[in-house]
Amino acid sequence: MIYENVEIGKNSSIGEYVVIEKGVIIGDNVTIGHHVVIKEDTVIGDNVKIGSLISLGKRPTTNKKMARKPVSTLAPLKIGHNVTIGDHVVLYRGVMLADDVYIGDLASIREKTIVGEASIVGRSATVENNTVIGKRVTIQTGSYVTADMTIEDDVFIGPCVSSSNDKYMGEGNYRHQGPIIKKGAKIGNNVTLLPGVEIGEEAVVGAGAVVTKRIHSNTTCVGNPAKTLRK
Amino acid sequence: MIYENVEIGKNSSIGEYVVIEKGVIIGDNVTIGHHVVIKEDTVIGDNVKIGSLISLGKRPTTNKKMARKPVSTLAPLKIGHNVTIGDHVVLYRGVMLADDVYIGDLASIREKTIVGEASIVGRSATVENNTVIGKRVTIQTGSYVTADMTIEDDVFIGPCVSSSNDKYMGEGNYRHQGPIIKKGAKIGNNVTLLPGVEIGEEAVVGAGAVVTKRIHSNTTCVGNPAKTLRK
Amino acid sequence: MIYENVEIGKNSSIGEYVVIEKGVIIGDNVTIGHHVVIKEDTVIGDNVKIGSLISLGKRPTTNKKMARKPVSTLAPLKIGHNVTIGDHVVLYRGVMLADDVYIGDLASIREKTIVGEASIVGRSATVENNTVIGKRVTIQTGSYVTADMTIEDDVFIGPCVSSSNDKYMGEGNYRHQGPIIKKGAKIGNNVTLLPGVEIGEEAVVGAGAVVTKRIHSNTTCVGNPAKTLRK
Known part of the structure; x- marks a missing residue:
């Protein structure tokens, strides 16, 4: 199911049961697996390899107990050139992946986070919001x-x-x-x-x-x- | 694919490639993402937000080495009002989520577990069976x-x-x-x-x-x- | 979506929105859930139970920073008889699961790994490549x-x-x-x-x-x- 106003570059392939929402821009030579969800306005560079069963561009959510509320405006998810994304990954809106980044299976990255050039976020690793990761960084499997x-x-x-x-472990709105x-x-x-x-x-x-x-x-x-x- | 005998409330929306099995009851103002599986008899309250690529109401499984066998009868999964559920979540049959609960992406909760009002189960957290979680509890990312x-x-x-x-680490049927x-x-x-x-x-x-x-x-x-x- | 040259045994059932690529062989009495991806040439034995939202037979990927490059030839994924596989699992091409193995939800196993008879890989556990796991082994939830x-x-x-x-934590090509x-x-x-x-x-x-x-x-x-x- 591809919504209106989606741009797809040359030689790019899309698997089965994929959902691409409106305003998504996909570069050249991109491969997208099966059962992938790409939320609105996501931008994907050239030569990107995306696995299966993936959620890209998710908006943050909250409940009434959480100290920090999600920001109302976030830039769309931006994925650089030559990026590789494993299966079962979740990337939020407001994430920026530089060129040559590698994201392992079952990893997730929250909003307002930058991952620098050629860095690796391993399988089942979890990255929270407002974090800056430099270039050529390795974050191995299961790290938080x-x-x-x-x-x-x-x-x-x-x-x-x-x-x-x-x-202070949840006591209140101290600076984190x-x-x-x-x-x-x-x-x-x-x-x-x-x-x-x-x-x-x-x-x-x-x-x-x-x-x-x-x-x-x-x-x-x-x-x-x-x-x-x-x- | 929506099976027979499914009830869906007012103003509720359902994404693409969703499977809702028979006997499921969904309240009002519920949003359900894409590629969601809802197994038979699951009950979902009002104002619930459900992400994408999710498995709800799974029955326990086992193999011949496991000490404890799954119970044959389990109440259906019950999700209270105003609950939020992240992407890639697995909730078993026999789980009860009270109102205002938040379940993060890639979390999973096994059977016969209760999560109290307004509690948070973080991303990639894992909760086993027969556990009681109180009200306003926070279980952060990746905890077990x-x-x-x-x-x-x-x-x-x-x-x-x-x-x-x-x-005794797997020695036998001692009381756990x-x-x-x-x-x-x-x-x-x-x-x-x-x-x-x-x-x-x-x-x-x-x-x-x-x-x-x-x-x-x-x-x-x-x-x-x-x-x-x-x- | 079932590709050409797929063999499916007697009394086997397949859920909704499943993708089975060419050359896959599925035994008798196999149950496959919804949104499952089975990559080319995967071999599945008899009486296997496969959950939903699963990726089977994935090929390894890499980026330019990684020390070790994926091997170019790998045997297809082979799943023995009576195996049970949970939801959101990722199993790579080159994995061999012996009979009666149990793989929990959200677990992943990389290439060139053998899991012996009746062993358990728990929920959210992660197994890397080139590893040998014996018989009747238990690897509990979240282990790496x-x-x-x-x-x-x-x-x-x-x-x-x-x-x-x-x-030496990423220093170079020492023997791991x-x-x-x-x-x-x-x-x-x-x-x-x-x-x-x-x-x-x-x-x-x-x-x-x-x-x-x-x-x-x-x-x-x-x-x-x-x-x-x-x-």
């Missing part, structure tokens, strides 16, 4: 990137890493601040990052560490709570 | 709520929290018991809860803690294993 | 099985367990080696396994432990880093 988080270029986040942004991961830092699998912690440039956080305060550049930390190893 | 667990009113569970209910989280307790991100532990009222469990025994009311604990902080 | 990992027969992996295979879990070992919930660690036969790893080196057979370890308990 909280809202209001900054991930600079060339960062490596192993599998099943957990972050948080709410120091996710972790800040500086350029080239490496985070091991199943690491826990507390709200607002900074991980310095080229720092290494060992697998399973619980990071409760700032980690300096070019240091390595391990443990619960994480402590810096002597050189 | 095991079977036979009790979560009282106003509990806050951060992202990526893990719980378990099987002290999940954690008991008392009213108003707060659990930080990536906390590990062992089978049957009780978290007291208004207690706080720090991020990354591993809780191996009872935590008293109004105390704070951190670490692996979790120890109570002096006041 | 990395690439190049070996799980022997009768192993129990609790919920939310995390493993890794890349000692996932953990080796020997026969009958038990891993508690939210355990962290570092690259290449061996867990001995019948060993027990307590919930929340961070395993940084070899654990001997018939021992129990807990903590961060994990230490062996005296008997």
Whole structure:
């Protein structure tokens, strides 16, 4: 079912039972699998590969208990050139994927988030809103990137890493601040990052560490709570 | 494809490629996205918002290695008024969602589970069977709520929290018991809860803690294993 | 939409909006739900139960930042007899599921992976490529099985367990080696396994432990880093 005012480029193919809503623009040489939903005004670049059973351009929703209400105006979802999107992915309206980005199966990314050039968001990874992810970043399978988080270029986040942004755990409208991961830092699998912690440039956080305060550049930390190893 | 004996209320809208099986009852002002499967006898209240690519009212399945067999009779899935359901959600037959509940994308909830009024089950969260979740509870993204667990009113569970209910890890048919989280307790991100532990009222469990025994009311604990902080 | 050259056995049923590509072979007494995608050449045994909104036989994809490129030739996905597959599952081409395997909702398994007889891959669990899972293994909800990992027969992996295979976290083309879990070992919930660690036969790893080196057979370890308990 393709709605009116949809533009589809040259040599692009669309699978079965796909829904493309009005105003969608699709580039050249794009392949779209089966059972894909593309919501209104989504823009897709050239040479993009989209799997099956996917939701693109979803609008945020809320309920009465949630502290933050969804913003009423959001730019349409924009997908750059040469992007690859796995099966069962959910990308919200207000997301911007730069060229050569890779999104694994069952991953989801909320509104007002930018993913930089050639970065990878692994399978079943979840990225919240208002987050900036740099270039050539790897976020491995099952990791959780909280809202209001900054991930600079060339960062490596192993599998099943957990972050948080709410120091008072739901108490009210305090300012939320996710972790800040500086350029080239490496985070091991199943690491826990507390709200607002900074991980310095080229720092290494060992697998399973619980990071409760700032980690300096070019240091390595391990443990619960994480402590810096002597050189 | 809408089967026979389906009731749909006033001003309700249904997307493309939706399957609604026999005996389903849908209230007024309900919106249903695309590629949604609603299994037989499911009951949906008024003003419910349902996303796309969703499975509602699934019957439990099993294999020959599983200790517990699915119960043969289960009440139909019941969804209250003003509920919001994200994309790629799976809700089993035998689930009851009270009014104003919010279920995030890619979440799943098994049979014989009740979610209380205005509670939130976050994106990619997983809730097992025979669990009771109170009112105004927040279960954040990626958390795992095991079977036979009790979560009282106003509990806050951060992202990526893990719980378990099987002290002997698959040895046999011992009685399974999940954690008991008392009213108003707060659990930080990536906390590990062992089978049957009780978290007291208004207690706080720090991020990354591993809780191996009872935590008293109004105390704070951190670490692996979790120890109570002096006041 | 059923393509040409598809074989479907006796008493098998297929839901609505299903896509079955060319060369697929489906056995007898198979039930397939709605919105299922079955890619070319997939082979499905007898008495298999397949849910809804599922992707079977997906080919691997990549982007320019990824170290390892997908192999160009892969055997078709092969699903044994009496297998049960939950909703929203993704199984890649090159996967082999033995008889009586159970795959939970929202789970995904990558190429060149074998799952042995009667084993369980839980809901939202993720299994990477080049991994061998033995017989009667339980991998519980939300666990992450990395690439190049070996799980022997009768192993129990609790919920939310995390493993890794890349000692240098994305630095380059070093040899990757996932953990080796020997026969009958038990891993508690939210355990962290570092690259290449061996867990001995019948060993027990307590919930929340961070395993940084070899654990001997018939021992129990807990903590961060994990230490062996005296008997």
